Amino acid sequence: MLLPTVFRSVQEDYHHLKAAVQLxxxxxxxxxxxxxPDAGRLVQMLTPRDLRGMLPGQCYYMPIVDxxxxxxxxxxxxxxxxxxxxxxxxxxxxxxxxKGIAYGYRLDVLVDEPDVSPLAVQGPKADDVMAALxxxxxxxxxxxxxxxxxxxxxxxxxxxxxxxxQGGFEIYVEGADLGMPLWNALMEAxxxxxxxxxxxxxxxxxxxxxxxxxxxxxxxxxxxxxGLGRFCNTQTAIGxxxxxxxxxxxxxxxxxxxRAIEIAGDxxxxxxxxxxxxxxEKKVGHxxxxxxxxxxxxxxxxxxxxxxxxxxxxxxxVETPEGRRVARVRESFWL
Amino acid sequence: MLLPTVFRSVQEDYHHLKAAVQLxxxxxxxxxxxxxPDAGRLVQMLTPRDLRGMLPGQCYYMPIVDxxxxxxxxxxxxxxxxxxxxxxxxxxxxxxxxKGIAYGYRLDVLVDEPDVSPLAVQGPKADDVMAALxxxxxxxxxxxxxxxxxxxxxxxxxxxxxxxxQGGFEIYVEGADLGMPLWNALMEAxxxxxxxxxxxxxxxxxxxxxxxxxxxxxxxxxxxxxGLGRFCNTQTAIGxxxxxxxxxxxxxxxxxxxRAIEIAGDxxxxxxxxxxxxxxEKKVGHxxxxxxxxxxxxxxxxxxxxxxxxxxxxxxxVETPEGRRVARVRESFWL
Numbered sequence: 001m002l003l004p005t006v007f008r009s010v011q012e013d014y015h016h017l018k019a020a021v022q023l024x025x026x027x028x029x030x031x032x033x034x035x036x037p038d039a040g041r042l043v044q045m046l047t048p049r050d051l052r053g054m055l056p057g058q059c060y061y062m063p064i065v066d067x068x069x070x071x072x073x074x075x076x077x078x079x080x081x082x083x084x085x086x087x088x089x090x091x092x093x094x095x096x097x098x099k100g101i102a103y104g105y106r107l108d109v110l111v112d113e114p115d116v117s118p119l120a121v122q123g124p125k126a127d128d129v130m131a132a133l134x135x136x137x138x139x140x141x142x143x144x145x146x147x148x149x150x151x152x153x154x155x156x157x158x159x160x161x162x163x164x165x166q167g168g169f170e171i172y173v174e175g176a177d178l179g180m181p182l183w184n185a186l187m188e189a190x191x192x193x194x195x196x197x198x199x200x201x202x203x204x205x206x207x208x209x210x211x212x213x214x215x216x217x218x219x220x221x222x223x224x225x226x227g228l229g230r231f232c233n234t235q236t237a238i239g240x241x242x243x244x245x246x247x248x249x250x251x252x253x254x255x256x257x258x259r260a261i262e263i264a265g266d267x268x269x270x271x272x273x274x275x276x277x278x279x280x281e282k283k284v285g286h287x288x289x290x291x292x293x294x295x296x297x298x299x300x301x302x303x304x305x306x307x308x309x310x311x312x313x314x315x316x317x318v319e320t321p322e323g324r325r326v327a328r329v330r331e332s333f334w335l
Numbered sequence: 336m337l338l339p340t341v342f343r344s345v346q347e348d349y350h351h352l353k354a355a356v357q358l359x360x361x362x363x364x365x366x367x368x369x370x371x372p373d374a375g376r377l378v379q380m381l382t383p384r385d386l387r388g389m390l391p392g393q394c395y396y397m398p399i400v401d402x403x404x405x406x407x408x409x410x411x412x413x414x415x416x417x418x419x420x421x422x423x424x425x426x427x428x429x430x431x432x433x434k435g436i437a438y439g440y441r442l443d444v445l446v447d448e449p450d451v452s453p454l455a456v457q458g459p460k461a462d463d464v465m466a467a468l469x470x471x472x473x474x475x476x477x478x479x480x481x482x483x484x485x486x487x488x489x490x491x492x493x494x495x496x497x498x499x500x501q502g503g504f505e506i507y508v509e510g511a512d513l514g515m516p517l518w519n520a521l522m523e524a525x526x527x528x529x530x531x532x533x534x535x536x537x538x539x540x541x542x543x544x545x546x547x548x549x550x551x552x553x554x555x556x557x558x559x560x561x562g563l564g565r566f567c568n569t570q571t572a573i574g575x576x577x578x579x580x581x582x583x584x585x586x587x588x589x590x591x592x593x594r595a596i597e598i599a600g601d602x603x604x605x606x607x608x609x610x611x612x613x614x615x616e617k618k619v620g621h622x623x624x625x626x627x628x629x630x631x632x633x634x635x636x637x638x639x640x641x642x643x644x645x646x647x648x649x650x651x652x653v654e655t656p657e658g659r660r661v662a663r664v665r666e667s668f669w670l
Contacts (some may be wrong), residue, residue, distance in 0.1 A: 067438050072431065096407065096432035103402050103576060240440060328582010 020199030021125035027117035035111035050233035069245035126168035165208035209333030263299025356460035357533030362452035364591035371444035385568035404580035544668030582644035598634025
């Protein structure tokens with residue numbers, strides 16, 4: 001999955017995202033649509049999160065695991081109706097997995113990739129921009145809920161969600177032909193609010209502890225290692241793939257876990273591979289994402305740390321390509 | 336899947352590939368490994384090609400389809416043993432599909448992505464280069480067979496196969512640490528034969544009718560439309576996914592099919608989207624890959640043509656971004 005990572009500079013984008021509003025063309029993030037009488041059963045099979053209380057109009061962040069409890073993705077699922085769902089995949093591929101499960105269990109569903117392209121409006125001014133185009137009702141959408149709004153006579157699913165901690169919306173643009181008109185309309189509506197084209201921002205997402213699949217975690221990790229244990233209701237998520245393995249993990253607890261890591265010093269090189277986290281000469285984990293944060297005046301990072309060294313305040317070293325730095329384990333992320 | 340497409344120029348690479356030998360780093364092409372007592376059953380489920388006669392030591396080109404007979408990929412499968420197979424995926428993703436089917440059918444298999452990176456040695460001098468490094472026994476490997484050869488004390492699967500019509504081998508490099516030593520050893524062994532780093536060549540692959548998944552075909556197409564009907568033994572490939580749909584297709588025959596298309600005139604623009612194939616003002620198909628061939632002095636192309644216009648010699652027009660060209664349907668590809 002290729003996404004832009006920077007428009008002006010990562011730091012300039014970062015300040016702008018936190019102060020104004022950005023339009024992110026994330027159309028490459030595809031949806032897996034599941035339709036039919038067995039749709040609900042299939043979606044529940046895909047995740048250890050208990051979906052029984054989920055209503056149409058809600059979105060859930062939902063870990064998807066394989067039969068051993070290894071993370072296959074962490075998408076948002078959109079419940080359009082009892083028999084119609086979208087799995088909104090930010091990166092990696094899920095269509096074939098869902099089709100394979102549906103086929104293997106002979107479920108009465110249709111699994112496909114519809115012509116739906118997400119467009120994110122993120123930043124503190126997002127509400128104002130969206131209200132200017134869609135009316136004030138858009139302000140009433142609650143977090144991880146969605147509503148249907150009209151654009152050019154067509155209904156669009158608009159959810160209060162997104163891959164930043166600055167607030168905002170994700171618009172599920174159904175029909176590629178709507179893309180340019182909608183983009184232009186939002187740019188126009190956002191002009192008074194200094195709207196710009198943008199993209200997920202490395203610094204901001206680390207500050208907020210937003211994980212990136214394939215970088216911070218992959219199939220080798222359980223949700224519990226990723227700090228997603230609260231989304232695993234393995235006792236009640238009946239029929240979910242990976243239940244047996246995750247019940248065992250839930251009982252024993254993970255031996256390593258994602259942690260916020262504060263790195264001392266100035267600007268950091270790009271973290272394009274795992275950086276070892278060392279306690280003396282012993283490797284006790286790694287850093288998978290790192291950047292220097294202007295707002296916090298330190299290096300902010302996402303790491304995986306063994307339980308022997310994961311307590312708040314534990315002082316470690318991280319081996320960057322440009323040398324050792326002091327790294328401190330934090331209880332929580334910055335935002 | 337990102338692969339290099341050119342080193343010097345597409346034409347210069349083309350002439351060199353046909354005259355000498357190239358080393359293609361296609362390590363990004365991953366393997367899906369299937370192990371366990373149900374491995375054979377699972378692989379047969381994945382393809383309409385009858386695998387009953389396949390022996391360990393053989394490679395098969397094998398269409399993989401979904402439950403409606405739509406192409407999901409066309410990999411080479413390597414039978415290492417009765418209970419151990421590699422599916423060698425050039426592009427797109429199959430791991431999750433295979434895992435999904437295995438899970439759904441509760442098959443007794445382990446499905447994973449091993450640390451195996453293909454390295455292709457392609458071109459008329461490939462035998463000489465390989466024999467210099469691995470000994471003359473490598474010359475005895477028959478087409479789509481493989482043998483085990485020693486390198487630095489480790490066994491490597493070497494198959495006579497590859498994504499060109501110039502002959503050569505694919506080495507399944509097991510263990511990423513072997514990559515650089517092997518690359519250097521082959522470059523050294525190939526120096527007298529003018530070996531160069533290279534990649535699949537657009538012109539050469541079109542001349543040879545080698546299809547590219549995602550370009551020339553995708554899930555909308557059946558194998559029969561792709562001219563792969565001879566790999567569909569739907570009567571005997573017991574239990575294969577898509578059997579019902581493909582039996583129907585086999586009975587009725589496809590209404591459109593891949594054809595070699597000769598395009599009149601000089602240099603062609605890059606075919607980065609489908610070019611309509613027109614009979615007068617009626618659209619009867621499209622071209623999905625095209626290039627100008629120095630050796631044949633014409634445009635060579637891969638197209639999908641409706642049966643009303645697919646006979647050898649049918650004259651059509653193709654709408655390129657730089658205007659209409661005369662296009663003629665050919666019975667077969669050039670190589």
